[in-house]
Amino acid sequence: xxxxxxxxxxxxxxxxxxxxxxxxxxxxxxxxxxxxxxxxxxxxxxxxxxxxxxxxxxxxxxxxxxxxxxxxxxxxxxxxxxxxxxxxxxxxxxxxxxxxxxxxxxxxxxxxxxxxxxxxxxxxxxxxxxxxxxxxxxxxxxxxxxxxxxxxxxxxxxxxxxxxxxxxxxxxxxxxxxxxxxxxxxxxxxxxxxxxxxxxxxxxxxxxxxxxxxxxxxxxxxxxxxxxxxxxxxxxxxxxxxxxxxxxxxxxxxxxxxxxxxxxxxxxxxxxxxxxxxxxxxxxxxxxxxxxxxxxxxxxxxxxxxxxxxxxxxxxxxxxxxxxxxxxxxxxxxxx
Numbered sequence: 001x002x003x004x005x006x007x008x009x010x011x012x013x014x015x016x017x018x019x020x021x022x023x024x025x026x027x028x029x030x031x032x033x034x035x036x037x038x039x040x041x042x043x044x045x046x047x048x049x050x051x052x053x054x055x056x057x058x059x060x061x062x063x064x065x066x067x068x069x070x071x072x073x074x075x076x077x078x079x080x081x082x083x084x085x086x087x088x089x090x091x092x093x094x095x096x097x098x099x100x101x102x103x104x105x106x107x108x109x110x111x112x113x114x115x116x117x118x119x120x121x122x123x124x125x126x127x128x129x130x131x132x133x134x135x136x137x138x139x140x141x142x143x144x145x146x147x148x149x150x151x152x153x154x155x156x157x158x159x160x161x162x163x164x165x166x167x168x169x170x171x172x173x174x175x176x177x178x179x180x181x182x183x184x185x186x187x188x189x190x191x192x193x194x195x196x197x198x199x200x201x202x203x204x205x206x207x208x209x210x211x212x213x214x215x216x217x218x219x220x221x222x223x224x225x226x227x228x229x230x231x232x233x234x235x236x237x238x239x240x241x242x243x244x245x246x247x248x249x250x251x252x253x254x255x256x257x258x259x260x261x262x263x264x265x266x267x268x269x270x271x272x273x274x275x276x277x278x279x280x281x282x283x284x285x286x287x288x289x290x291x292x293x294x295x296x297x298x299x300x301x302x303x304x305x306x307x308x309x310x311x312x313x314x315x316x317x318x319x320x321x322x323x324x325x326x327x328x329x330x331x332x333x334x335x336x
Contacts (some may be wrong), residue, residue, distance in 0.1 A: 021247060026068055029060060030097070031059055032060055032061045032063075032218055033082060033095050033185075033218070034058050035093050036056050036092045036093075037054050037055070037090070037091035038040060038052060038055045038078065038090070038091035039052055039053050039091055040088055041089040050089075050243040051242070052078060053243045054090075054091070054245065055245065056246065057249065059186070059218060061218055062216050063219065063234060063235055064219055064232060064233045065220050065233065065235050066221045066222075066232060066236045066237065067220070067221070068223060068224070068225075068233075068237065069239030069244055069276065070224060070276065072242040073239040073244035074244035075239055076190050078244070079188050079222050080108075081100070081309075082188060082220055083100075083107050084101065084103040084104060096185070105134050105136070105161040105184065106186065108179040108182045108184040108186075108188065109189070110172070110176055110179050110190070111190050111191075112191040112192055112193070116175045117171055117175065118163075119164055123155060123160070123162075123174050124146050124147065124150065126174055127135060127146035127150055127178045127181050128146045130178060130182055131145060131182065134182070134234065136174055146181055147245055148181075149178075149180050150174075150177050151178055152177065152211060153174070153177045153207065154173065154207070156226065157168060164325065168196055168200065169196055169200040172193065172196070180215065180217065184217075184229065186220055187217050189219065189221045191222050191224070193228070205228065205231050205257060208232065209232070209256065209257070219232075221233060226269045226273060226276075227269060229257055230268060231255065231257055234253035235251055235253075236249070236251075236272075237249050238272065238275060238276055240276070247275055248275055250272070289317065
């Protein structure tokens, strides 16, 4: 049997399947989320670090779109830019044709950190919080929707439990329930299963797929795992090592957990690995300070504050409010 052709970068108006077959353009379908020539930079007094360079992609309604690349390629930065947390130094990100100028309830994020949940609120209260903060629903309606999604992620028996009593996987289920309860246009997930053990990670990938089959939400998912990208995504954008540039855009809808041991799955994973690394002709990384070190203010606001503020359509808490004080400040403002 002849081997499929090696993948290569493709023009942004169409994608290429894992087997190399091109798909015809679909000009009639407008993307829900669009990135056009996006470059992202982090600046400090001493250095400017470019995270991505001239990245373009389209995410269509119902897509499970994965940003895949090695550490430092800017994939998490692209997700944060899509969420409105950071602004591009060049290019544009839009949703429904409107420029993204800040966080909003149409884009809700789930991060990999387990501190996304205010520890003084129960599971039910955590899921209800952004619904009440955004004034989308009355309290009784918010409670009904929260319990619906808590049940969907298999935690109906833990609605009154506090985060410190939950495992890492259970905390991630709560974060996913909170995000989906907001019914966002795009669900943003930044390596949400990276800190979990292998068995729990596989279970969470399975549950995410089941939830998508039921709700058909639009997903923008970041990972550095080739296998996870193939399992989770129906489309994958490959990014080069730092600074991140588009290497290729691939279709992967034919793969899932059911196919992880198949020769086709392993062949696809191997070809993606070659495409990411064997063709690496990028310039050596800058000797500048690491990206996160160049933006110390970014890490003083916990994931809980960012996630809840964004879900509620509020400004991200200022760095001066460190720790959970930032989250508490939101609650005090809204009397929640």
